[in-house]
Amino acid sequence: MLTTENLKAALLSVALLIVLLGAWEWSIEGTVLPIGDQELSEYEQLVGGSSGGSRIPAPSAVISHAITELSDPFYVAGSNDMGIGIQLAHSVGRVFAGYSLALLVAIPLGFLIGMSPIMYKALNPYIQILRPISPLAWMPLALFLIRDSGASSIFVIFICSIWPVLLNTAFGVAGVSRDLRNVARTLELSSLKTAFAVILPAAAPTILTGMRIAIGISWLVIVAAEMLVGGSGIGYYIWNEWNNLDITSVIFSILMIGIVGMFLDSILAAATRMVQYDT
Amino acid sequence: MTKPFLYVENLKKAFPGPRGQEPLTVFENVNFGIDKGEFVCVIGHSGCGKSTILNVMAGLDESSDGYVFMDGKEVQGTSLDRGVVFQNHSLLPWKSALANVTFAVKSKWPGWSKEKIRDHAMKYIELVGLKGSEDKRPSQLSGGMKQRVGIARAFAIEPKMLLMDEPFGALDALTRGSIQDELLKICTETKQTVFMITHDVDEAILLSDRILLMTNGPHAQVAESVTVPIARPRKRETLVRQDGYYETRNHLVDFLVRRSKELQGEYVQDDGDKEPEVTTPVRAAAGGN
Ligand SMILES: Nc1ncnc2c1ncn2[C@@H]1O[C@H](COP(=O)(O)OP(=O)(O)O)[C@@H](O)[C@H]1O
């Protein structure tokens, strides 16, 4: 039953892809050139004029570009010409660094807030003010203080990852049932043992949910951060290709950002499943 | 006069009243003792403070006044000497039935080897009739099986005193019956000292040596200590035919429907003797008729 359902869904997915790609390809072949002496807008001049070929590359062009790029993703031919794999690795590395730092801070702090109503009340105003700040708003300050574009990007990832993890950890820890805490007490567990053997596993699904949200936000933010500060990474790469007016590369990069984002999310989804339990 | 193994003296619990109102005294002047190996149930209407008394005895809650002594020492904080079976099983849902028990065994005897811990835990899993289900997680177990694991966990640490707060309250009648049988069997085997809260009169009669009766709250007290005059071994199926059953049952039901209300707030122990009035229903019934 389920397999036929899955099969149907897969067939529908493929059909949809073929239709969309076909429509895309066809619409580009069919592009009608603008009539004669119509003046070019400033934008059209910027992207190479309206005449002579389509403005959007055909999917076949993107696919063949993707094959060339992915056949040698890690090439280095100068600081401005590196494979997509290297650029993605830079971005993923920054996300990993900022995200890990955020976990190191947010999980213990969230524990504290979740365990202690006083800490919650004391820290809540700060959290409420800091949380709605766009992570990119920190960038100038980070650049001024850290004086390094890569490290500043890591800092921005750190800032944007910390809130979902902090709040979910606090929420999960505070939500551990009184009964489970009482079990720990009647078994005379030490505070440390209680934290690790009872509270942490009980709150783990909620914490992991926060971590999953955080990795998603991080991946969104790193692209923008790298566009802003440049140097390396997928955000820089895509902006660079835009400056080169290489729209094929831009579309290819967009796809790669989606694929890597999906991959990062699926890692966290698998981790969430591992700590999930039914009550 | 020697003191019983566990005794409760002048216990009182008051909660601060809402916004400047009078504090609410849930119970006061609670005195009773439990001897080693005794099975004591407490019955009273809901809200009279039974769970609070049990939590104070467990060290999970603090009284406003009075003391609990066990084994010559005042109860302060929780201890592995007092096992607790909670009303809603309270198993760690990410651990298997066996792991829930070994977790407790490990905290009682941290020096034991893995095999010894496992064997010990398995013994109690078997005792509650869960052999074959030990690797299942709580979510895969029925309500009755979960509560059995909770009982196995509490027994496995071999506490000097077992405290149970309406352990079968959430179970259907059939399941409840078979777990009662098991509990009866285990208690006979282990001579466990038990303090148990129940709202089921028949359950109390089946299991107890003595039943404490509480008046309604607020200002609840333990008004009476009823010795169950039914010989052991007892069996659930034949209980109603045993001598003393109806007298005891009538006495308890009469207390619950009538006297628990009438005695509410009265100082029932003003005869200088702190202990609650001790009654044995058979004699009372024989005298009355
Ligand atoms: N934290 C609290 N604040 C105020 N009143 C409480 C609190 N906890 C319990 N109570 C009151 O104490 C009384 C006794 O509760 P409990 O011990 O659970 O009774 P029982 O187990 O006999 O039903 C209840 O009437 C309840 O309203």
Ligand SMILES: [Mg+2]
């Ligand atoms: Mg209760």
